[in-house]
Amino acid sequence: FSGADLADGSCAHPTIPDKVSPLLPANHVTMTKGTGLVHTAPAHGMEDYSVASHHQLPTDCLVDESGCFMEAAGPELKNKNVLEEGNEAVIKMLQAAGSLLKEEKYVHSYPYDWRTKKPMIIRASKQWFVNTADVKAAAQDVLKKVKVIPTSAVNRMLEMLDRRTFWCISRQRCWGVP
Numbered sequence: 001f002s003g004a005d006l007a008d009g010s011c012a013h014p015t016i017p018d019k020v021s022p023l024l025p026a027n028h029v030t031m032t033k034g035t036g037l038v039h040t041a042p043a044h045g046m047e048d049y050s051v052a053s054h055h056q057l058p059t060d061c062l063v064d065e066s067g068c069f070m071e072a073a074g075p076e077l078k079n080k081n082v083l084e085e086g087n088e089a090v091i092k093m094l095q096a097a098g099s100l101l102k103e104e105k106y107v108h109s110y111p112y113d114w115r116t117k118k119p120m121i122i123r124a125s126k127q128w129f130v131n132t133a134d135v136k137a138a139a140q141d142v143l144k145k146v147k148v149i150p151t152s153a154v155n156r157m158l159e160m161l162d163r164r165t166f167w168c169i170s171r172q173r174c175w176g177v178p
Contacts, residue, residue: 043060067082
């Protein structure tokens with residue numbers, strides 16, 4: 001069957017009782033990578049965040065700064081490292097629920113830390129996301145007061161600011177990135 005047959009459908013969450021997850025279209029999901037059906041983790045990747053934002057889904061992060069599941073993930077997963085015992089616990093939960101179709105070793109394309117050579121988990125923190133309209137207006141106002149050489153560059157920068165769909169202001173470093 002085609003993906004269009006699943007439009008507006010939903011499925012039961014395999015590990016959280018009574019939670020229903022919507023089936024949503026996403027341009028980054030293709031048949032050339034995997035099955036064409038994927039989960040969405042809005043707090044852990046740009047494409048997923050974009051899909052969640054478009055459909056007004058929550059972007060809650062269930063992983064803490066040390067890479068362990070938080071209490072909101074459930075008592076079976078709380079304080080377990082996502083890439084170690086947490087992964088094993090999820091597989092056992094899926095087996096117990098009769099929801100595991102196949103288990104296979106897979107080398108995921110995580111970014112790796114150059115110092116430790118360990119995979120890094122991308123996770124969003126709520127404090128990073130701010131009202132786009134407020135930041136955009138403030139940035140444009142300030143830019144108009146800056147003397148830019150050559151002056152033609154100001155218009156390009158104002159246009160770039162106008163196209164921004166989101167802003168990330170990091171508390172982990174002394175500067176933010178658009």
